[in-house]
Amino acid sequence: MARSGTTKKVTRIQREKTEAILNAALDVFSKHGFRGSTIDMIATNAQLSKPNILYYFDSKETMHAQLLERMLETWLEPLEQMSGDGDPVNEICGYVQRKLEMARDYPRESRLFANEILQGAPHIIDQLSGPLRALTDRKAVVIQRWIDEGKLSPVDPYHLIFSIWSTTQHYADFDVQVQAVLGDAKNLRFEQAQVHLDTMFRALLTRD
Template sequence: MKDGEKSGGKAGGKPRAQPAVKRSRIQTRNRKRILDAALEVFSAHGFRGATLDQIAAEAGLSKPNILYYFDGKEAIHVTLLNQLMETWLDPLEQMNPEGEPLEEIIAYVRRKLDMAQAYPRESRLFANEILQGAPRMGPHLEKRLKPLVDEKAALIAGWAAAGRIAPVDPRHLIFSIWATTQHYADFEAQVNVLMPDPESGGGVFPGAATYLETMFRRMLKV
């Protein structure tokens, strides 16, 4: 029996309800524990460099216990990527067609930078998957990311055509926002060495926010 996952015995010929509730709580707790540990390991070592032994050690669970909840390393990785996709799309989905174009784009830059600060491990997990050719995330890119980028690129192109922002290739603009904001998470070790910021409790992010906002405003202002 693993972590109280199984409980025998019946009362009056019927399964007891309480153990089922307890099993659900244990499963939820342990799955979260495993996924958090896996996020740490995958973001540090990538999919190929990570092992179930490393995940088990990080989670403080045995390898057989890990395999009780997930079929293997790939199943854990895919679960993390599926959870991440929804989080990753949200900042772009919030771009409002009815808003002021320049302010909507700048707000998107801020949200992406906030995500880089709050979720550096998730950013590196995503980057590692893309660098490997998106073998596990390819369907999500086609079904979820591409339609959203098509929609927002058309919106930005419409703003530019109407003279509400300066002429710009909308997809290259989106790529530039991704590159400049996620750099602070994906290359965090390099950034911290090259640009220490002891005067700010937020590290380099306040300065990055000011710089990126100024850069994109100058580029897009009519």
């Protein structure tokens, strides 16, 4: 567990140091994955000594777990915001936009998640089969209701959500590839992606 969190009162300096360590750990984990990362690498990235790192966190597992917990909270929020009371196409396309904004603003978190999934999700399988599945089930019910009411073209709700995940996260997880092909500034790439994805999903979802 995080040692700095065991005291009753955490000082400002402790909070700042903890955040600096987690930021360095996120950078290392997102580049090298959990198995390829070491505390020495995190210490070098944070410009701190290894004993200093271990004063705040007793292992790389602790840092990794805390980062994954934060990431999952951020991951679920955009889908939570999709309202069953709004216009179906606008609600789904709004979700696409929020997920793309996450890919733009949280690329390291996205790669952290991707690395974890590629390893079989050993640290978050309970969260995937628990809170993530429950939320996805609830939103799939909403999407299916919209389809049954004739407000959307018939699609598989789950595979629609999967498609949104894959198309938006591509711009974080494969940003180097996208940049190599387009050679554009980051903001321009994401503006172009937003226009394309909005057009694509509206065409898919809008009934003739």
